[in-house]
Amino acid sequence: MRKQLYEYEKKGLVTYWRDAARSGIMFAQAHGGRAAGFDICVEPAYGQWTDLNAYDYLKAIPGAEAFAWDIGERGIWLVADGTYWRPRNGRQIIVQRFGTLAAPLASLTGVASGVFALPKAPEFPADLIAPNSRVVAQADVARTGANGTATLAIRLGTAGTTADSSIYQASMAATDALLAQIHQSARFGASTTTFYTLINTGQNAQATNGADRTTNVNTAAKMTGTVTISGANTLDSFAVLGYSFALEG
Incomplete structure (x- = not known):
């Protein structure tokens, strides 16, 4: 199920987004103009795996990074390939x-x-x-x-x-x-x-x-x-x- 993120704050060219519960910044996005199609994650997303996995439009940005804090002993880092989240640096x-x-x-x-x-x-x-x-x-x-x-x-x-x-x-x-x-x-x-x-x-x-x-x-x-x-x-x-x-x- 696709989850909705809400615009939380703008600082210059960077827009910060949170989930509906406003539980924390999920990711930051830099805009070189939406019409031109520039959407670049400049800060990693942070959250539980089920939430991160549901944000399919974030996964669609190749190179977007995320930290899933509820996986494993200390959480793991992930990077999007455009379709899936994968372990950052190829191994976690x-x-x-x-x-x-x-x-x-x-x-x-x-x-x-x-x-x-x-x-x-x-x-x-x-x-x-x-x-x-x-x-x-x-x-x-x-x-x-x-x-x-x-x-x-x-x-x-x-x-x-x-x-x-x-x-x-x-x-x-x-x-x-x-x-x-x-x-x-x-x-x-x-x-x-x-x-x-x-x-x-x-x-x-x-x-x-x-x-x-x-x-x-x-x-x-x-x-x-x-x-x-x-x-x-x-x-x-x-x-x-x-x-x-x-x-x-």
Whole structure:
């Protein structure tokens, strides 16, 4: 739905605009003459993502910048390409946290399957992931106990559970004190309901195992990144040492 902005104040050639609630300056616009079609944002827009995303005429100005303060840990910077908001400089970190071996961020004990309760959930609100973008995810996991293998995965989807599509998944060997670092990307093209992943193909490497993912994938709805364990022995325990989710596009 298109939102209306209202003229708030003029200073010289610059017009400042606010939303209907007059909750703050949304952006400033310099005019070299409307008839000539010059509309140039000279200051970034600031607001919640749902509001910024609704101002479609602001997104239509290539190079317009905005700060969405309610995304990720500290908000993210965006730049318009004429149709979509994209991460400024091509990359913005959504969430990144690190603990230590002695003090991990989250753990799972006595369960065969579960989602780690990360201290800050990596959330991607509806429409944030534009076409030809990718979500880059990484996690470091440690295990205690050698009673059985377990499947370690980083996932992205609308449910925030082990049912979501995996960006990467691999078997963690039944070795006590084993450490695993997993890193892979969810690559989005024109489809809003599909991404593909190369699973465990590293950089400058070749493999045959890649996949299109569709389960709980919908960029028109909020999606959440998770780190999960499944198929584990309940006598073993697992801990997330660190994780990072970033948006590129």
